[in-house]
Amino acid sequence: MTNAQLASIQWGLFLSVVFLAPQLLFRQLTWRSAIITGYASMLFAATFLPMQTVPPRQSVQPVPFQWVADTLRDGQIAFDQMTLNVLLFVPLGAMLMFWGKRSLGQSALIGYGVSLVIEGSQLVWANRIFDVDDLITNTTGTALGWLGALAAVKVFTRAKATAVPQRSLAGVR
Structure with missing residues (x-):
């Protein structure tokens, strides 16, 4: 890191x-x-x-999956950055599934929209690069968070359904 x-x-x-x-x-x-x-x-x-004080040498990175070439060239740092971008949006997907009651497609679209707003804002105000890979990884993270939340709900529901019911001691003397 x-x-x-x-x-x-x-x-x-x-x-x-x-x-x-x-x-x-x-x-x-x-x-x-x-x-x-x-x-x-x-x-x-x-x-x-x-906040970055020095503008980046490149303001837009339009090549999808450029992080793969960056990882081969720069090593672990580019891979870690991609992984962190995915993980950063996993909670959003989970929240949209649990509280927003959104479908997978709706959640991915919302994740994409949030990522697009962030990338545009970074370009304008934070002297950072607008990176198409960030849009891809953030949207993927949102979808993975939604799928993970769905899996957790299914496991919890199955465990609850198969649990042995507790007997009440109220009527036993």
Whole structure:
């Protein structure tokens, strides 16, 4: 993990505390709001912080799956970046499946849209590269999160259905 990625994680944790504290203080904090606030803070920090002061030498990377050539050329860093992009959007897919009651296609489309907004914003405000690979990996992460949440629901439902019912001791003397 690079220093910039570690700094992004630290910023995300800091922002999570900053945004969760008022909810806690005013007793408005729920599990759902805590998860959404924490995720949104981490997503913002990972995609925008720390801000780049020097513009990149290339502003748009339009070649799909360029990360493969970058991994062969640069080594593990490009592969790790791709993996982190996938993992960053897994929670979004899970939240859309659990709370949004969205289909896989709808969730992937929402993940793509969120990623497109982030990539465009990075290009305009954060001196970062608009990378088509990020659109692909973020959309994939959203779909994998949705599928993982569905699998968890199915496993939980199956385990609950096959559990041995507990006998009540109320009528036993």
